[in-house]
Amino acid sequence: MKKILLLALLALSIPAFAAKPKAIVVFLADDLGYGDTAAYGQSLVPTPNLNRLCNEGCRFTDCHSATPVCTPSRYSMMTGRYPHRLPNNNILDGDAKLIIPVEGSGEENVTLPVLMKRAGYKTAAIGKWHLGLGDGKGPIDWNGEIKPSPKEVGFDRSFVMAATADRVPCVYIEDGRVANLDPADPIEISYDRKANPKWEGEITARTNPEMLKDWGRPSDYQHDKTIIDGISRIGHMRGGKAALWKDQDLADTITDKAIDFIKDAKGEPIFLYFATNDIHVPRDPHARFRGVSALGIRGDATVQMDDCLGRVRAALAENGYDDTLFIFTSDNGPRVSDGYEDGARDAWKGVNPAAPWAGGKYSVLEGGTRIPMVACWPGHIQPNTVSHALLSHTDYARSLAAIAGVEVPQGACRDSQELSYVILGQNENGRVSLPEESAWGPWGYRKGNWKFIEGANYGKGVEGPYLFDLTTDPTERENLAERYPEKVKEIQAEIRALRRK
Ligand code: NG6
Ligand code: CA
Numbered sequence: 001m002k003k004i005l006l007l008a009l010l011a012l013s014i015p016a017f018a019a020k021p022k023a024i025v026v027f028l029a030d031d032l033g034y035g036d037t038a039a040y041g042q043s044l045v046p047t048p049n050l051n052r053l054c055n056e057g058c059r060f061t062d063c064h065s066a067t068p069v070c071t072p073s074r075y076s077m078m079t080g081r082y083p084h085r086l087p088n089n090n091i092l093d094g095d096a097k098l099i100i101p102v103e104g105s106g107e108e109n110v111t112l113p114v115l116m117k118r119a120g121y122k123t124a125a126i127g128k129w130h131l132g133l134g135d136g137k138g139p140i141d142w143n144g145e146i147k148p149s150p151k152e153v154g155f156d157r158s159f160v161m162a163a164t165a166d167r168v169p170c171v172y173i174e175d176g177r178v179a180n181l182d183p184a185d186p187i188e189i190s191y192d193r194k195a196n197p198k199w200e201g202e203i204t205a206r207t208n209p210e211m212l213k214d215w216g217r218p219s220d221y222q223h224d225k226t227i228i229d230g231i232s233r234i235g236h237m238r239g240g241k242a243a244l245w246k247d248q249d250l251a252d253t254i255t256d257k258a259i260d261f262i263k264d265a266k267g268e269p270i271f272l273y274f275a276t277n278d279i280h281v282p283r284d285p286h287a288r289f290r291g292v293s294a295l296g297i298r299g300d301a302t303v304q305m306d307d308c309l310g311r312v313r314a315a316l317a318e319n320g321y322d323d324t325l326f327i328f329t330s331d332n333g334p335r336v337s338d339g340y341e342d343g344a345r346d347a348w349k350g351v352n353p354a355a356p357w358a359g360g361k362y363s364v365l366e367g368g369t370r371i372p373m374v375a376c377w378p379g380h381i382q383p384n385t386v387s388h389a390l391l392s393h394t395d396y397a398r399s400l401a402a403i404a405g406v407e408v409p410q411g412a413c414r415d416s417q418e419l420s421y422v423i424l425g426q427n428e429n430g431r432v433s434l435p436e437e438s439a440w441g442p443w444g445y446r447k448g449n450w451k452f453i454e455g456a457n458y459g460k461g462v463e464g465p466y467l468f469d470l471t472t473d474p475t476e477r478e479n480l481a482e483r484y485p486e487k488v489k490e491i492q493a494e495i496r497a498l499r500r501k
């Protein structure tokens with residue numbers, strides 16, 4: 001009897017999907033804002049492949065990354081934990097240690113890739129990583145085996161950039177080793193922010209500005225270090241010449257790798273985590289995309305991203321993966337100018353990449369974390385639909401585990417909500433509330449269509465707390481905190497409880 005009850009309970013807790021998809025793909029764009037594409041109202045940037053995905057799937061209007069910057073957002077998607085569970089969870093440099101648990105480090109530490117592996121998928125991480133490498137006990141061995149790397153986290157295959165394209169090292173790391181490295185030309189990395197140059201003979205934007213592409217100059221002291229491929233970076237790098245990437249080929253290179261993974265899988269179940277560099281800085285799209293949008297290089301980079309999307313989807317179709325749950329989304333809100341004078345500021349004058357929301361990357365306003373998301377699974381997700389459900393990337397771990405039919409162990413993915421039916425567009429019963437966390441400033445918090453921002457000044461010149469009604473005030477202008485003190489108290493208590501947990 002007990003056993004039957006247990007089975008019944010189990011059946012209730014794991015939704016019974018008739019069959020799991022043959023492939024699950026998370027396509028994660030970088031810094032792509034809510035209002036950056038035609039799918040979300042920006043008609044000056046042609047993104048036909050994203051449009052097609054919308055026509056074939058469900059478009060979400062209230063999905064959020066866990067924070068308005070990259071690393072903690074990705075941490076949350078991978079672990080199913082809120083960013084604040086890890087102290088000082090913030091943007092990492094290229095030489096930072098791994099911040100997500102390795103496979104086998106305890107059932108409570110199980111991550112999204114490990115769950116996918118357990119569900120029988122071959123897993124791959126391709127593109128931007130930005131979750132750290134190595135165990136931090138010593139410096140990363142760029143010239144030997146880099147361990148732990150995505151491999152130890154549950155990715156059978158990986159081909160990644162360590163951090164951002166504006167940070168050294170500017171090389172790809174393939175299955176734990178720098179790809180194309182000449183052992184006679186070892187790599188050395190330093191994040192000494194004061195020294196410029198760091199080494200004698202180092203070519204930086206300060207020592208040799210004439211070596212920069214006429215594409216753009218660094219706009220702050222962080223981005224004016226080693227020049228690689230005509231672009232100055234954050235941090236210093238020497239050696240590894242044969243392994244250096246070419247920025248204009250970045251999108252094609254990672255897309256080719258993703259396609260190789262799809263082909264090599266030969267119809268076996270796959271989980272692909274594909275993270276583009278686009279449309280993060282430095283934006284140096286391939287020549288074939290220059291000038292294709294009416295919104296400068298930032299618009300062009302978006303078209304390039306869309307091309308990657310089209311190519312990955314075509315490869316899936318060509319290799320027998322019609323039965324794919326494909327999720328498109330972005331790691332945080334938009335930023336027009338973020339370190340280089342690449343012309344984006346002028347091209348985007350008066351145009352809001354987070355429209356209709358205010359704020360963007362780094363910001364606690366809605367535009368910081370409210371990002372595009374489209375999900376498609378032929379035969380399971382109704383084509384050409386829209387969902388207004390409140391949803392977080394933090395929920396992917398539990399929801400995808402449910403879709404893949406694998407159990408999440410006790411204590412694991414603790415902040416992830418099982419919203420598989422929401423992702424599949426079958427209902428709009430998403431989250432009731434959602435923290436919009438920040439590692440350096442006040443948090444935002446959503447409760448239905450209420451938007452709360454903790455006290456402290458976030459650029460409005462008024463002391464908080466703030467309470468906005470997004471239904472009537474999408475750009476968060478009219479502070480209703482004094483008018484609704486009970487609502488403020490209720491939300492403050494929820495935030496306190498969350499931080500204590
Ligand atoms: C910031 C960089 C910014 C960008 C960001 C990471 C400065 C002044 N700004 O520190 O250019 O690289 O880090 O972006 O250096 S993210 O999308 O990966 O979070
Ligand atoms: Ca980002």
